[in-house]
Amino acid sequence: MGEHNSLQSLLQNFEKVTNCIQNHFSNLINHRSLPPPTNEKSLLSLSPSLKTQNNPSSSTSGSTHQILIKGTSAAPVAKEELGRATWTFLHTLAAQYPENPTRQQKRDVKELMAILSRMYPCKECSDHFKEVLRANPVQTGSHDEFSQWLCHVHNVVNRSLGKLVFPCERVDARWGKLECEQRTCDLQGTTNFGDIFK
Numbered sequence: 001m002g003e004h005n006s007l008q009s010l011l012q013n014f015e016k017v018t019n020c021i022q023n024h025f026s027n028l029i030n031h032r033s034l035p036p037p038t039n040e041k042s043l044l045s046l047s048p049s050l051k052t053q054n055n056p057s058s059s060t061s062g063s064t065h066q067i068l069i070k071g072t073s074a075a076p077v078a079k080e081e082l083g084r085a086t087w088t089f090l091h092t093l094a095a096q097y098p099e100n101p102t103r104q105q106k107r108d109v110k111e112l113m114a115i116l117s118r119m120y121p122c123k124e125c126s127d128h129f130k131e132v133l134r135a136n137p138v139q140t141g142s143h144d145e146f147s148q149w150l151c152h153v154h155n156v157v158n159r160s161l162g163k164l165v166f167p168c169e170r171v172d173a174r175w176g177k178l179e180c181e182q183r184t185c186d187l188q189g190t191t192n193f194g195d196i197f198k
Ligand SMILES: Cc1cc2nc3c(=O)[nH]c(=O)nc-3n(C[C@H](O)[C@H](O)[C@H](O)COP(=O)(O)OP(=O)(O)OC[C@H]3O[C@@H](n4cnc5c(N)ncnc54)[C@H](O)[C@@H]3O)c2cc1C
Pocket: 079, 080, 081, 082, 083, 084, 085, 086, 087, 088, 091, 116, 120, 124, 125, 126, 128, 129, 150, 151, 152, 153, 154, 155, 157, 158, 161, 163, 165, 166, 171, 174
């Protein structure tokens, strides 16, 4: 009888601990999901071929392979967050832009800016950026030219948003190359045959 009671209280304690862990996890999951979860479940479907490719040992039985992410949906990205990420990308690219770019690199950078002005996923921003590009054609002649040009157009956007202007003589101190071992992050064309055909 005594043994039975202590086993029962042990099981009750175990249940409390598992409930507590479950609550923590569901709080964590709900915290990530913005906007608030609906009754719908988000489905992330993997095609059978993809699943087997990525994990050949996985079972392929059944007609569908679905991961159910209960009550979660990807949080929307704020315009500011997207802007900061894009400027980080662009200034890092400028930091790695070579002193003597190839013709292809010059073309690519111009095209990238043109595409950005058409496809940047904020219409108000891309419309404004089109005008900025028209008034300030991309300067691609060298590392200094491109990074100073980018700093200048970023300042044009800053001004239009009532933000402080950044001192462009400090752009190389603010933005560095991507941290990477053994030059594996160098822009394509800086260390290969591309340079021969400049
Ligand atoms: C092409 C483009 C167009 C955009 N157009 C709009 C728009 O029309 N309307 C809108 O609301 N938002 C727009 N944005 C977003 C906006 O520019 C900011 O990214 C956003 O408001 C967040 O600003 P932030 O103050 O965090 O710093 P950000 O402007 O994002 O800058 C990030 C960091 O870059 C550094 N920095 C700032 N200025 C310079 C500079 N001139 N040169 C080098 N480094 C600098 C600073 O350290 C700063 O913290 C645009 C973004 C991009 C990439």
